Amino acid sequence: TDLRPLDILSEVVPAGRLARGMRVFQVQGVRGFQLAASRPRALGFPASRLFIHCDRFPEEFSIIVTLRVLSIPIKRNEYVFTLMAEESPSVLVGLRYAPNKLHFLFWSQEHTGGWQTRVTFPNVSLSDNQWHTLILAVSGQSFSLTVDCSVPKDMVVETPFPASLSVKRASFYLGNRRRRKGVFTGLLRQLVLLPGADATPRICTTMDFKVATLSVPTVLQDLPVKPASNEVLKYPYETDTKVTLGSRPPCTKQEKAQFWFNVSRRGLYLCNGSAWISMLEVKQRLDYVEEYQNLVTNSETMGVEVFTIPKVGLFAATANRYTPPGSAIYKWTDRKFVPYQNIPTYQAQSWKYFTIGKKIFLAVANFEQNNRGQEFSVIYKWSRRKEKFVTYQRITTHSARDWEAFVIEGEAFLAVVNHREGNNHNIDSVIYRWNPRTGLFETNQTIPTSGAYDWEFFTVGPYSFLAVANTFNGTSTKIYSHIYIWLSGSFQLFQSILTFGAADWEVFRIRDRVFLAVANSHSYDSGIPAPSNFYAINSSIYELNITAQMFVKFQDLLTYSALDWEFFSVGDDSFLVVANSFDGFTFSVNSIIYRWQGYEGFVAAHHLPTVGCRDWEAFHTAEGSYLLYSSAKEPLSKVLRLKTI
Numbered sequence: 001t002d003l004r005p006l007d008i009l010s011e012v013v014p015a016g017r018l019a020r021g022m023r024v025f026q027v028q029g030v031r032g033f034q035l036a037a038s039r040p041r042a043l044g045f046p047a048s049r050l051f052i053h054c055d056r057f058p059e060e061f062s063i064i065v066t067l068r069v070l071s072i073p074i075k076r077n078e079y080v081f082t083l084m085a086e087e088s089p090s091v092l093v094g095l096r097y098a099p100n101k102l103h104f105l106f107w108s109q110e111h112t113g114g115w116q117t118r119v120t121f122p123n124v125s126l127s128d129n130q131w132h133t134l135i136l137a138v139s140g141q142s143f144s145l146t147v148d149c150s151v152p153k154d155m156v157v158e159t160p161f162p163a164s165l166s167v168k169r170a171s172f173y174l175g176n177r178r179r180r181k182g183v184f185t186g187l188l189r190q191l192v193l194l195p196g197a198d199a200t201p202r203i204c205t206t207m208d209f210k211v212a213t214l215s216v217p218t219v220l221q222d223l224p225v226k227p228a229s230n231e232v233l234k235y236p237y238e239t240d241t242k243v244t245l246g247s248r249p250p251c252t253k254q255e256k257a258q259f260w261f262n263v264s265r266r267g268l269y270l271c272n273g274s275a276w277i278s279m280l281e282v283k284q285r286l287d288y289v290e291e292y293q294n295l296v297t298n299s300e301t302m303g304v305e306v307f308t309i310p311k312v313g314l315f316a317a318t319a320n321r322y323t324p325p326g327s328a329i330y331k332w333t334d335r336k337f338v339p340y341q342n343i344p345t346y347q348a349q350s351w352k353y354f355t356i357g358k359k360i361f362l363a364v365a366n367f368e369q370n371n372r373g374q375e376f377s378v379i380y381k382w383s384r385r386k387e388k389f390v391t392y393q394r395i396t397t398h399s400a401r402d403w404e405a406f407v408i409e410g411e412a413f414l415a416v417v418n419h420r421e422g423n424n425h426n427i428d429s430v431i432y433r434w435n436p437r438t439g440l441f442e443t444n445q446t447i448p449t450s451g452a453y454d455w456e457f458f459t460v461g462p463y464s465f466l467a468v469a470n471t472f473n474g475t476s477t478k479i480y481s482h483i484y485i486w487l488s489g490s491f492q493l494f495q496s497i498l499t500f501g502a503a504d505w506e507v508f509r510i511r512d513r514v515f516l517a518v519a520n521s522h523s524y525d526s527g528i529p530a531p532s533n534f535y536a537i538n539s540s541i542y543e544l545n546i547t548a549q550m551f552v553k554f555q556d557l558l559t560y561s562a563l564d565w566e567f568f569s570v571g572d573d574s575f576l577v578v579a580n581s582f583d584g585f586t587f588s589v590n591s592i593i594y595r596w597q598g599y600e601g602f603v604a605a606h607h608l609p610t611v612g613c614r615d616w617e618a619f620h621t622a623e624g625s626y627l628l629y630s631s632a633k634e635p636l637s638k639v640l641r642l643k644t645i
Helices: 008-012
Strands: 022-027 030-035 044-046 060-068 078-085 091-098 101-107 116-122 131-139 142-147 153-156 170-174 187-195 243-245 259-262 267-271 276-278 286-296 301-309 313-320 327-333 336-343 348-356 359-366 376-383 388-396 400-408 411-418 426-435 440-450 454-460 463-469 478-487 490-500 502-510 513-520 536-545 550-560 562-570 573-580 588-596 602-611 613-621 624-631 636-644
Touching: 008 044, 008 170, 008 187, 030 060, 078 187, 101 131, 116 142, 116 153, 286 336, 286 602, 286 624, 301 359, 301 613, 301 624, 313 359, 313 613, 313 624, 336 388, 348 411, 359 411, 388 440, 400 454, 400 463, 411 440, 411 454, 440 490, 454 502, 454 513, 463 490, 463 502, 463 513, 490 513, 490 550, 502 573, 513 550, 513 573, 536 562, 550 573, 550 588, 562 613, 562 624, 573 602, 573 613, 588 613, 602 624, 602 636
Parallel strands: 243 259, 301 348, 348 400, 502 562
Antiparallel strands: 022 030, 030 187, 044 170, 060 131, 060 187, 078 091, 078 170, 091 101, 101 116, 131 142, 142 153, 259 267, 267 276, 286 636, 301 313, 313 327, 313 348, 327 336, 348 359, 359 376, 359 400, 376 388, 400 411, 411 426, 426 440, 454 463, 463 478, 478 490, 502 513, 513 536, 513 562, 536 550, 562 573, 573 588, 588 602, 613 624, 624 636
């Protein structure tokens, strides 16, 4: 039945009046109640306020809880809520948390002789100082727990939940069992009882699963960042606030809701968990793009990777065509890139920077064999003593085009795109898993690919995806590229999208929307007449439709042998720049910066002269924002500066 949600938490704060022993705290930009242990009975109310027309607890229901759990001792239990009869110390219904366990308690007189039944969900880790949303669905002997909209934990027990549990003269108690022992010490944001339905489909429709809501008390609802006038907040709250001065500090989940004052720009910024958001500064807007540095490279450059090594500096690694002299690493020094290290490579296609714990790595995708006829791609490790990258592990590859590094459930992976083996383009690409015992990457899974160019890893909520850009199957570039989803320890096919010589996938987010852009390089099919131009072809942007559980086409953009997309932001504005490499007549082709304009989608804003453009990288320094493009047709790449107003 479609019954209304019963908001237990709101009953304790009717009309926004906090009960004694309650305080409002804001952590990581989200508000919750902190409960005091001194007055447990003050945090209760009669069950009759919720069960107006019936004094029986529903036989089937869901309980939705959003909380932030602090680290608690191993043998301690804390109650999220209880329902207790006034004349008895027994718990009729309750939810209790212990380290790595969640217990659901209920009283069933007819089945257990008056004893309490406990359903325990093991391996539920919530003590990480992060917000989590739990959905407990109950129906007879079946109990299902969903944490942050991940895969449910299902239990079937011998004793069913009672079909007729009386709540006459019973009361709900928030965060306790009517005594001081076992009081909940974390923060509570949501506690809702939904009779007769599994709440999971209603909750798991948003991007931020950890704070998904069905019903939240008014006191805890998000308010505008800046009041409409100089009015005092209607619902005051407390928060741990820290203001950092000096150069840009890191902004991670640990710094969320902290402030940074940028002295040079006289701006105050708030960390949202991933980026610094301007609070007291005029937002910058992109005015025009100017040439900033001509970067002379060892030879033509197939790809470039910009990265920062903490406490060392900003670097750019170029994947150069010829050996000797190989590829180069440049360091940002005195506001420009200067040569830092040369590394022997063999028609290098791309670099990938990644870290595992405190270890720093840089992997190169080699397209050709070395001087000994061996075909390896190489992982280099940063030596803190030498302040250089040194060889760490060689991996056999086949005309490798790209590496992608990612982490799933705490484990590190590295995926290589194998383009072809001899003249055979239909071969396996490989996903490697880091073995912490041996300190090496080992084969974990192979995926069939067709002349592939690129991997792109991304996450949506608790789900992990890996997209491959398939380019050529031996006869045609009109082939399907695939998106895989991580399920049960491996990647499985999620969706196939028809592409035309796909060379790159770029995932990006604009507010709560998730997009995936493909760069189509050319249209060729040996079995049909040639088009008037192989290279003037639409590249497409797809948007994730959560309801349909698939990516659907959002926009087509005319490109010229597109080889790369790069997403970046300036102030509140979002941009995509495409690497146009060849128009069928010349490699001197304008690459385009498109600006996001909402309902209109992406609209061309700036036309940038490029020569055989292969790759774009956006980066930021204390002095401003830049774009770096690599040329696959001349030994010269360019750094462009984004001029703002």
